[in-house]
Amino acid sequence: MAETHPAVCSHDCYDTCSVELTVNQDRIVRVAGSRLQPLTRNFVCYKVNHAVERVNHPDRVLYPLKRVGAKGQGTFQRVSWDQALSEVAERLQQIRDTVGGEAILPYSYSGNMGVLSEASMDRRVFHALGASELERTICTGAADWVLTAMFGQRLGPDPETIPEARLILLWGTNPMATNIHQVPLLDQAVQNGAEIIVVDPLKTAAAERYGYHVAIRPGTDDVLALSLGQALIRQNRHHQPFIARYTRGFEAYRREAEAWPLERAAEVTGVSLGVLETLVDRLATIRPLLIRPGFGVQRHRRGGRIIWTLAALAAITGAFMDRGGGFLLSNSGAFSLSQDRLTRPDLKPGTVRKVNMVQLGRALTELTDPPIQALIVYNSNPAATAPYQRRVLEGLAREDLLMVVHDSFMTDTARYADYVFPAAMSWEISDLHLSYWHRYWQWNRPAVAPPGEAVSNPEFFRRLARALHLTDPALVASDDELLQDALEGYPPEFRSRLRDQGVVKAGPKPEARPFVDTPILTDDGRIHLEPPPAAKPVDDFNSGPFCLVSPSARETIKSSYGNLPRVIKGPPILWMNPEDMSRQGLHDGEWVRVYNHRGQTVMQARSSDLPRPGVVVSYAVRWLSDHPYGGNVNQLTPDELSDVGGGATFYDARVAVEKWAGGSHVD
Incomplete structure (x- = not known):
């Protein structure tokens, strides 16, 4: 039944x-x-x-596997847990004893966002090994740095107050694809009389739905935001009481903004002077004002500066003064966990080397003293999702690299592994879940048992610790003990309530206005408006005339779901503006080579008004094994870092496009 x-x-x-x-x-x-x-x-x-x-996919990994073919071929044989762990542990111990723990590198991100699954026992084991520390910045690095510098925390208005806003700027975000449960709140705001303006280089589904689309050139968001701030200040329409009471560094902000009068900004951003003047008037007159960016907007070389200009615009307009208004990028700060108790950095033997995950290819091919000799991957599929793919695949193909993958599927990355261990999925295990948008703690109980011999991330690392003969009691802690460490300081009643009810509201009450009714956690209790350090300019224009944008698809979470034929249908697509198609002499549906100095891939060109002229679009991200030519859009994306926070710069890619010499169709 x-x-x-x-x-x-x-x-x-x-x-x-x-x-x-x-x-x-x-x-x-x-x-x-x-x-x-x-x-x-x-x-x-x-x-x-x-x-x-x-x-229930028939291709799930059910048992430990050992490679028997060449790396990348995906040829494996089934082995026992004991054999696989024993052989992996022997190699890891040899590496640590001969060249040191820093030759071991973990690679993970948020394939499972559960508190225990994402970062608990794994961190303890790598700390105990003295492994290189992975800087996990690929998604939000620049934004996290800026939010901490400006506000001392990552906090925004409660999403449940969105219907109270009367002017909403959706800036570089498409909730129709990436935040679908925000859409009813936005629709309710519109029904209540709100105006929604979509600032985006792409004519997204959100732009279609809400009508007012500001088609900005990619990567010029900081120029647009500063020009609006400049005009508000020049017209004496900024919120001087809020600025005086709650901020510092206004003069530094003013100096930056003065460089961008509306006329100059119109030339750089591609937004007409008339639209800019309309935006200024809206910002000055309509309340409550909510600025709602997405994380994609900061995946540029100037990503930190972009987030700073958007948050500062919310400050100088006094948007924080109104319930329903403010700046909503992250609500991670609504939750408080004892991270050090959970991850135990005290287990490290001392200071260890840090490696930025954005530059995995460089780490595997260039690092010395010591070189990376072991890579352990879980909660991630970097062969498909990491930038500068050619360099990453070169590193993964090293025969001298011990590579271990814990995953539910034979992903592009797993095909390069020496050992693959079966991973349980979230509905097969217990875990605590938080959000970076809303403010609800949520508890997940297993609905079914894991198939085959699959285990959770914490259990995998407990078994690895035992095989390595690591004896610290912290490395054999149960899931219940890990949870108690994470919730240190919370009464037992809270844990019981969470487990019994499944959902518990966190953080300030919805009526509390962030940074007005709640503390500002900077050193002086004020919002810091000083600009972040400037990025070193990178001239990538020689790589091609087109700016390549690779946003998240509606159908996938990066490479997750990429192996489901009913989800990923048809060939990889490059969306191009009709003007660009005509100039390039291309016809709709023709196959094209898309390339730059990093690599190349082959896609089918499709004519669309989704991108503005000069911009091409390919949604992220296809499995390499699903691509007819073995390389996805990350063949083209850069691995340079953002101005602050070590973040990714996926959207700074420039490419050339030409008719593919191989013909018009792929069999």
Whole structure:
């Protein structure tokens, strides 16, 4: 008989949804939305509509595997857990004893956003090994640095107050694809009289839905924001009481903004002077004002500066003064965890080398003293998702590199592994889930048992620690003990309530205005308006005439779901503006070579008004094994770092496009 189970979606997504699973004969047969968490609104996104197919996929890794063919071929044989762990541990011990623990590198991100699955026992084991420390900055590095510098924390207004806003700037975000449960809140705001302006280089589904689209040139968001601030100050329409009471560094901000009068900004951003003047008037007259950017807007060389200009614009307009207004990028600061108790950095033997995950290819091919000799990958698929793909694949193909992968599927990365261990999925384990958009703690209980011999991330690393003969009690802690460490300082009643109810609201009450009714956690209790350090200019224009944007697709979470044929349909597409198609002598549906000095890939060109002229679009990210020519859009993306925070610069790619000499079609 079928039963329903409450659960939580573990994907790296703003929504962190509460879901309802239907289980029949120990098999998940349906996933539906749940009202247990109010923002879920009883529906699931396009991706999770296919989650049953993913969790029950016949290609799941069920047992430990050992490579028997060449790296990258994906040829493996089944072995026992004991054999695989023993052989891996022997190699790791040899590496640590001969060249040191820093020759071992973990690589992970947010393939499972559960508190225990993402960062708990894994961190303890790598600390104990003295491994190189991975700087996990690929998604939000620049933004995190700026939010901490300006506000002392990552906090924004409660999303449940969005319907109270009357002017909403969706800046570099497309909630129709990446934050679908925000859409009903935006629609309700419109019904209440709000105006929504979409600032984006692409004519996204959000721009189509809400109508007012400001088609900016990619990477010029800081210029646009500073020009609006400059005009507000020049016209004496900035919020002087808020600035005087809650901020410092206004004069430094003013000096930066003065360099960008509206006329000059119009030339740089591609936004007409008339539109800029209209934006200034809207910002000066409509309240509550909410500026809602997405994380994609900071994946540029000047990513930190872009976030600073947007947050500072919210400050000088006094947007924080109104309930429903302010600056909403992250609500991670609404949750408080004892991270040091959970991850135990005190287990490190001392200071260890840091390696930025954005530059994995460089780490594997260029680092010395010591070189990376072992790579352990989990919660990630860097062969497909890391930038400068050619360099990454060159590193993964090293025969002298011990490579271990813990995953549910034979991903592009797993095909290069020496050993692959089977990973349980989130609905097969218990875990605590937080959000970086809303403010609900959520507890997930297993609805079914993991298939085969699959185990959770914490259990995998407990087993690895035992095989390595690491004896510290912290390395054998149970999941319950890990959770207690994470929630140190919370009364037992809180943990009981969370487990019993499944959902508990966190952080300030919705009516509390961030940084007006809540503390500003900078050293002086003020919002810091001083600009971040400037980025060193990088001239990439010789790489090609087109700016390549590779946003998240509606159908996938980066490479997750990329192996489901019903989700990924048809050839890889390069969307081009009709003007550019005509200038290049291309016809709709023709195959093109897209290239720069980093690499190349082959796609089918499609004519669309999605990008403005001079911009081409390819949604991220296809599996390499699904691509007819073995390389996805990350063949073209840079691995340079953002101005602050060590963030990724995916959207600074420039490319050339030409008709593919191989013909018009692919068999």
